[in-house]
Amino acid sequence: MKRIALIAHDQKKAEMLAFVKEHESVLAQHFLLATATTGKIIAQNTALTVKTYLSGPMGGDQQIGAQIASQEVDIVIFLRDPLTAQPHEPDITALLRICDVHNVPVATNMQCAHLILSCLGGVIRRSA
Numbered sequence: 001m002k003r004i005a006l007i008a009h010d011q012k013k014a015e016m017l018a019f020v021k022e023h024e025s026v027l028a029q030h031f032l033l034a035t036a037t038t039g040k041i042i043a044q045n046t047a048l049t050v051k052t053y054l055s056g057p058m059g060g061d062q063q064i065g066a067q068i069a070s071q072e073v074d075i076v077i078f079l080r081d082p083l084t085a086q087p088h089e090p091d092i093t094a095l096l097r098i099c100d101v102h103n104v105p106v107a108t109n110m111q112c113a114h115l116i117l118s119c120l121g122g123v124i125r126r127s128a
C-alpha cells in the first residue's frame with residue numbers, strides 16, 4: 001500500500017476528479033491524503049476515503065510537505081495551475097522542493113499522473 005497525496009488548484013480540480021475516477025479501483029487500494037478542497041471533492045464524488053489537511057492557501061501544502069519530510073508520503077499528484085498566480089506560491093515551491101529532497105515522485109501534470117498510476121496499478125489509459 002502506497003501513501004498518495006492528491007492536490008489540485010482550482011482550475012485543475014475537474015481534471016483531478018476525472019483522473020481519480022479513472023483510477024478509482026487502483027487508488028482504493030492505497031492510503032490517500034489531500035488538501036482540504038481537493039479531498040472534499042474527491043470524497044463527495046467517489047467511494048474513496050481521503051485524509052484531508054488544510055486548504056493549500058491556509059497551509060495545507062506545508063502540512064503535506066511535512067508529511068513528505070517525515071517519510072509519510074510515497075507519491076504526490078499535484079495538478080498545479082501554471083497560468084494563475086497563487087497567493088501561497090512559496091508553499092507550492094517548498095512542497096515541490098521537499099519532494100526532490102526526499103526523492104518522492106511528483107506529477108505536476110496529467111500525463112505524468114497517468115504514467116505514475118499506470119505503473120502502480122497496471123492500468124491502461126482509456127484516453128489521451
Ligand SMILES: O=C(CO)COP(=O)(O)O
Pocket residue numbers: 007008009010034035036037038039054055056057060061092
Ligand atoms: O491550493 C492548493 C495547492 O496549492 C490546493 O488546496 P485546496 O485543495 O484546498 O484547493
